[in-house]
Amino acid sequence: MDIRVESLHKQFSGFAALHGIDLSIRSGELIALLGPSGSGKTTLLRALAGLVPIDGGRILFGERDAATLTLRERRVGFVFQHYALFKHLDVFENVAFGLRSRPRRERPAAAEIAARVDALLRRVQLGGLAGRLPDQLSGGQRQRVALARAMAIDPTVLLLDEPFGALDAKVRVELRRWLRQIHDDTGYTTVFVTHDQEEALELADRVVVLNQGRIEQVGTPDEVYRQPVSSFVFDFIGRGAQIAGQARAGQFLVDGRPVYALRSTIGDGPALLSVRPHHFEIAAPEHGLRGQVRQQRQLAGRITLDVQLEAGAQVVEVDLDALQSGLAPAVGARIGLQPVAGTVFRAAD
Amino acid sequence: MSADPALAEPAWLRRLLIALVVVAMGLLVALPLAVVIVESLAQGWQAYVAAIAEAETLAAIRLTLLVAAITVPLNAVFGIAAAWALTRYEFRGKRLLLALIDLPFAISPVVAGLVFVLLFGAQGWFGPWLAERDLQVIFALPGIVLATVFITFPFVARELIPLMAAQGRDEEEAAASLGAGGWTLFWRVTVPNIRWALLYGVLLCNARAMGEFGAVSVVSGHIRGLTNTLPLQVEILHNEFSFAAAFAVASLLTVLALLTLVLKAWLEARHGDALARSGRH
Numbered sequence: 149m150d151i152r153v154e155s156l157h158k159q160f161s162g163f164a165a166l167h168g169i170d171l172s173i174r175s176g177e178l179i180a181l182l183g184p185s186g187s188g189k190t191t192l193l194r195a196l197a198g199l200v201p202i203d204g205g206r207i208l209f210g211e212r213d214a215a216t217l218t219l220r221e222r223r224v225g226f227v228f229q230h231y232a233l234f235k236h237l238d239v240f241e242n243v244a245f246g247l248r249s250r251p252r253r254e255r256p257a258a259a260e261i262a263a264r265v266d267a268l269l270r271r272v273q274l275g276g277l278a279g280r281l282p283d284q285l286s287g288g289q290r291q292r293v294a295l296a297r298a299m300a301i302d303p304t305v306l307l308l309d310e311p312f313g314a315l316d317a318k319v320r321v322e323l324r325r326w327l328r329q330i331h332d333d334t335g336y337t338t339v340f341v342t343h344d345q346e347e348a349l350e351l352a353d354r355v356v357v358l359n360q361g362r363i364e365q366v367g368t369p370d371e372v373y374r375q376p377v378s379s380f381v382f383d384f385i386g387r388g389a390q391i392a393g394q395a396r397a398g399q400f401l402v403d404g405r406p407v408y409a410l411r412s413t414i415g416d417g418p419a420l421l422s423v424r425p426h427h428f429e430i431a432a433p434e435h436g437l438r439g440q441v442r443q444q445r446q447l448a449g450r451i452t453l454d455v456q457l458e459a460g461a462q463v464v465e466v467d468l469d470a471l472q473s474g475l476a477p478a479v480g481a482r483i484g485l486q487p488v489a490g491t492v493f494r495a496a497d
Numbered sequence: 498m499s500a501d502p503a504l505a506e507p508a509w510l511r512r513l514l515i516a517l518v519v520v521a522m523g524l525l526v527a528l529p530l531a532v533v534i535v536e537s538l539a540q541g542w543q544a545y546v547a548a549i550a551e552a553e554t555l556a557a558i559r560l561t562l563l564v565a566a567i568t569v570p571l572n573a574v575f576g577i578a579a580a581w582a583l584t585r586y587e588f589r590g591k592r593l594l595l596a597l598i599d600l601p602f603a604i605s606p607v608v609a610g611l612v613f614v615l616l617f618g619a620q621g622w623f624g625p626w627l628a629e630r631d632l633q634v635i636f637a638l639p640g641i642v643l644a645t646v647f648i649t650f651p652f653v654a655r656e657l658i659p660l661m662a663a664q665g666r667d668e669e670e671a672a673a674s675l676g677a678g679g680w681t682l683f684w685r686v687t688v689p690n691i692r693w694a695l696l697y698g699v700l701l702c703n704a705r706a707m708g709e710f711g712a713v714s715v716v717s718g719h720i721r722g723l724t725n726t727l728p729l730q731v732e733i734l735h736n737e738f739s740f741a742a743a744f745a746v747a748s749l750l751t752v753l754a755l756l757t758l759v760l761k762a763w764l765e766a767r768h769g770d771a772l773a774r775s776g777r778h
């Protein structure tokens with residue numbers, strides 16, 4: 149089902165947690181809500197689920213205003229950050245809860261409930277654990293029970309709050325692929341919250357970047373990575389350096405020297421050049437940004453240099469791929485750094 | 498913990514402290530308990546049974562059971578409602594309410610009793626209104642129940658509030674978003690999560706409801722065979738120098754106390770994790 153959010157506002161005792169959120173989620177999409185702590189991700193998710201009242205704007209489920217729907221009618225499958233499994237019910241009963249809670253005339257027969265729960269448990273690979281209590285499960289298993297429980301009500305939309313937040317790195321990566329798989333198999337419209345940009349970029353069809361209760365950018369992972377609309381988005385999505393300078397006549401100048409040809413038009417004045425670590429080329433000291441190599445680090449087959457720029461004594465990271473690594477300048481060498489791709493933002497005034 | 502030599506007291510001090518506690522507990526707790534049992538049986542089993550089978554005592558037992566049977570369920574419901582409101586909603590005056598919950602513990606029971614007399618007694622605020630309708634509150638069952646409800650109100654609420662605050666709303670929200678109505682949510686999610694703490698609170702509430710003396714004494718009027726609860730009956734018998742009978746009746750209250758202690762210990766040992774961590778009495 150398509151979901152539309154129109155100028156949504158939410159206050160907590162005078163403090164605006166969300167202001168003016170506009171977002172449309174297409175049926176079957178997998179969307180990531182990405183943002184730093186306190187940016188309003190959970191609040192937006194809870195507003196979608198109807199778990200917090202909203203103070204302005206509206207949410208449409210298809211053509212219907214969500215304000216007119218009860219929680220049961222919304223049929224939102226919510227996966228809580230800390231799972232919120234029913235501690236006193238076993239895995240089977242946790243998953244069956246939504247079906248058993250239906251009003252009598254819509255409630256499936258016991259045999260059908262059992263069949264559906266079994267199918268769901270197999271889908272989340274927990275077939276043998278139906279009789280366990282939640283505290284007899286590992287974190288990853290609990291997470292999967294929570295997902296099966298949410299899917300049992302055949303949700304109009306699946307909402308997941310930091311689904312992998314409490315898991316260790318390896319399990320995270322496994323579960324994340326697996327979630328994508330489940331999404332592709334079931335076709336459920338899915339929104340998940342994360343503050344891990346890698347997770348968002350790898351998993352989502354579209355990424356919504358939130359900052360201080362506002363949407364900074366909505367786009368495909370590629371768009372938000374390659375064409376960030378603000379220096380906040382650039383900074384939040386992936387590593388990179390932001391270098392202060394001047395935009396003038398199609399050039400970006402640092403200390404009066406042109407270091408980068410602008411590709412988009414931006415008015416003259418103070419500006420920030422944002423460059424990813426692998427978008428620098430090493431040049432002779434008289435080209436590009438002047439600096440000195442401070443450190444060389446090897447990380448998983450990649451070489452990263454810490455280069456201290458002359459301008460502002462700022463330290464930037466430069467990634468060299470395997471081919472260049474033979475040519476890596478030694479620590480202490482004075483070099484020039486030539487940005488080959490970057491984005492220029494007007495400096496905040 | 499005592500492995501740290503810097504924190505270990507000298508052996509003589511440790512032994513002295515332990516001895517002090519043992520002596521104090523013996524004098525203050527074990528001895529009176531023994532006295533009650535020994536004295537109540539001083540004139541033999543038959544005298545003991547006769548004292549309890551006495552009509553006025555039987556009436557006192559019935560009244561005490563009746564008062565507890567009304568008070569405890571009422572306060573279980575009030576306690577759950579109060580804990581729910583105070584942990585699930587934000588509203589003005591919440592802190593004040595939280596502080597007021599302990600008022601019955603802080604105030605002298607006699608004062609509590611007097612307040613009810615002032616409100617519902619013949620000369621009280623609602624006295625004339627009640628008299629017109631031929632309703633008697635003071636010196637009757639309603640007054641005794643009112644006073645007992647007031648005195649025992651905090652037990653359940655105080656047990657549940659820290660627990661429900663610590664548990665948060667997650668499971669209830671999960672249930673609601675899965676389509677559970679309020680009733681299902683309460684019985685299938687909330688109650689199972691609080692049941693042991695609730696039982697613990699009910700246990701303490703019951704012990705106090707049956708044992709309350711001060712407030713009940715003020716509102717009861719001591720009408721023999723009619724408005725005397727067990728503790729009042731003990732006092733009356735004692736004042737009449739029927740010591741053996743007084744101790745016999747007192748032994749009933751003592752057994753109740755011991756039973757409560759055993760159940761309480763069992764709950765703490767078996768379900769300690771499901772009880773509130775703070776607010777333990």
Ligand SMILES: Nc1ncnc2c1ncn2[C@@H]1O[C@H](COP(=O)(O)OP(=O)(O)OP(=O)(O)O)[C@@H](O)[C@H]1O
Pocket residue numbers: 160161165183184185186187188189190191192343
């Ligand atoms: N119940 C509440 N009462 C008051 N303020 C709240 C409440 N819930 C959230 N807030 C505030 O609203 C803002 C957004 O909170 P939210 O939980 O949505 O952030 P988040 O993006 O999910 O952060 P995190 O990544 O830390 O989970 C925060 O500043 C938070 O302090």
Ligand SMILES: [Mg+2]
Pocket residue numbers: 189190191
């Ligand atoms: Mg959050």
